[in-house]
Amino acid sequence: MANPIAEINLGRLVHNYRLIKDRVGNAEVLAVVKADGYGHGAVPISKALEKVGVNYFGVFSIGEALELRNAAIKGEIIMFERLTREAVPLAVEHAITVNVSWFGDLDLFEEISKKGGPLPKYHIKVDTGMTRLGIPHDEVASVTDRILDTTGQQPEGIYTHLSTSDEGDLSFAYEQKTLFEDSVDQIRGICSPNWIHIANSGALVNMPDSFYNMVRVGMLFYGAKPSEEMINPLSIEPVMNFKGKIVLVRSVEAGTPISYGALYRPETDIKLGVVQVGFADGMPRPWFERGFVGWKGGRYKIAGRICMDQFMVDFGDSEPSEGDTVLIWGKDDENAIPVEEISKDIGLNPYTLFTAMSGKRIERIYLNE
Ligand SMILES: Cc1ncc(COP(=O)(O)O)c(C=O)c1O
Numbered sequence: 624m625a626n627p628i629a630e631i632n633l634g635r636l637v638h639n640y641r642l643i644k645d646r647v648g649n650a651e652v653l654a655v656v657k658a659d660g661y662g663h664g665a666v667p668i669s670k671a672l673e674k675v676g677v678n679y680f681g682v683f684s685i686g687e688a689l690e691l692r693n694a695a696i697k698g699e700i701i702m703f704e705r706l707t708r709e710a711v712p713l714a715v716e717h718a719i720t721v722n723v724s725w726f727g728d729l730d731l732f733e734e735i736s737k738k739g740g741p742l743p744k745y746h747i748k749v750d751t752g753m754t755r756l757g758i759p760h761d762e763v764a765s766v767t768d769r770i771l772d773t774t775g776q777q778p779e780g781i782y783t784h785l786s787t788s789d790e791g792d793l794s795f796a797y798e799q800k801t802l803f804e805d806s807v808d809q810i811r812g813i814c815s816p817n818w819i820h821i822a823n824s825g826a827l828v829n830m831p832d833s834f835y836n837m838v839r840v841g842m843l844f845y846g847a848k849p850s851e852e853m854i855n856p857l858s859i860e861p862v863m864n865f866k867g868k869i870v871l872v873r874s875v876e877a878g879t880p881i882s883y884g885a886l887y888r889p890e891t892d893i894k895l896g897v898v899q900v901g902f903a904d905g906m907p908r909p910w911f912e913r914g915f916v917g918w919k920g921g922r923y924k925i926a927g928r929i930c931m932d933q934f935m936v937d938f939g940d941s942e943p944s945e946g947d948t949v950l951i952w953g954k955d956d957e958n959a960i961p962v963e964e965i966s967k968d969i970g971l972n973p974y975t976l977f978t979a980m981s982g983k984r985i986e987r988i989y990l991n992e
Contacts (some may be wrong), residue, residue, distance in 0.1 A: 627982075630864040630866065632862055632992065633862075635860040646660075647838050654668075654672050654677050655840060662979070673698055677887075678698040679731035681700075685710040685719065706722060710978060711740075711743060722746055741809070745803075746779055747767060747810075748783070752786060752802070760802040783803045785826055789824065789828075789853075790852055796826070803821055823839055824841060846860050846861040852959070855901065863977070865952045867906075870933075872943055878890075882928045895938065896947075898935070901931040903931045904980065904984055908928070917957070918941075918943060962977070
């Protein structure tokens with residue numbers, strides 16, 4: 624088989640977890656494993672993390688939450704998506720924690736409660752400036768008051784999401800933090816949520832005063848930097864090696880057009896490798912202009928546009944063999960290509976590159992289980 628390969632190194636995942644845990648001290652670490660663990664496989668990632676003591680997992684949808692439960696993940700699972708009527712009984716049945724993130728969620732809670740139906744555990748999501756889901760920060764007290772009054776159900780947690788914690792200028796992130804703290808102060812008199820959390824990967828490296836008693840971290844687990852701007856970075860290791868197989872090696876004469884648009888024409892006679900990975904597999908299409916792959920410690924130019932299922936590599940006068948693999952990003956014994964190097968060049972962040980790798984053809988191989 625010549626499927627694209629994603630080697631997922633669980634040893635490096637655990638290494639990254641230990642660094643994160645050390646950084647946050649006593650705060651609980653909630654591992655964000657939404658979008659199939661950022662393309663790394665939510666179930667194996669969560670299992671590996673549960674083994675080393677992670678008890679909280681963040682997903683986006685009820686489907687993702689159920690996938691973890693069905694795979695026997697026992698820890699707390701919190702889902703971030705907007706609450707739906709259909710999700711409530713499933714959340715109750717499978718012990719999934721939900722968000723209350725808008726006024727309609729409150730109406731739904733009240734309606735279910737009036738009919739005597741059980742409610743799931745919930746965190747209050749506060750909007751402090753992301754302007755996505757979230758109870759406006761100045762209405763948190765009245766909303767919480769109303770939930771307590773009509774349902775009697777205490778919130779498990781309260782949180783907000785920061786929109787600029789990974790940027791050099793942290794002033795807006797600190798404005799969000801201040802608004803959040805005001806909201807927490809407002810509800811202190813009426814309830815005391817167990818968990819208070821705002822820190823994502825950016826805040827973990829840039830805002831040491833934002834950890835409270837829980838952090839919600841995704842990207843740092845997977846070993847990529849949330850951005851270039853980090854005040855106090857961690858020595859994280861890339862968890863994923865994205866690789867492709869060379870399925871054909873052929874000699875190509877100088878000037879021969881290669882791939883769509885006939886844009887790439889080598890200046891000399893070369894050996895050309897056809898690699899069986901395409902943009903349908905998450906190979907970033909804009910990466911052909913200055914892009915390269917790793918092979919036997921060298922970097923070789925991507926020759927012409929990336930196709931849906933394949934791309935070509937200019938090996939110059941080197942001679943790879945059919946069946947050899949090339950490294951697209953990651954780090955193995957011979958090659959290292961940080962995903963951040965690619966994302967910076969093409970202006971797409973590592974989040975986009977990882978989560979584009981959801982194609983069915985990708986073969987995930989888990990190392991150091
Ligand atoms: C609500 C929420 N919390 C935490 C995270 C984790 O962010 P990061 O991967 O930057 O750590 C995300 C990811 O987008 C999120 O949506």
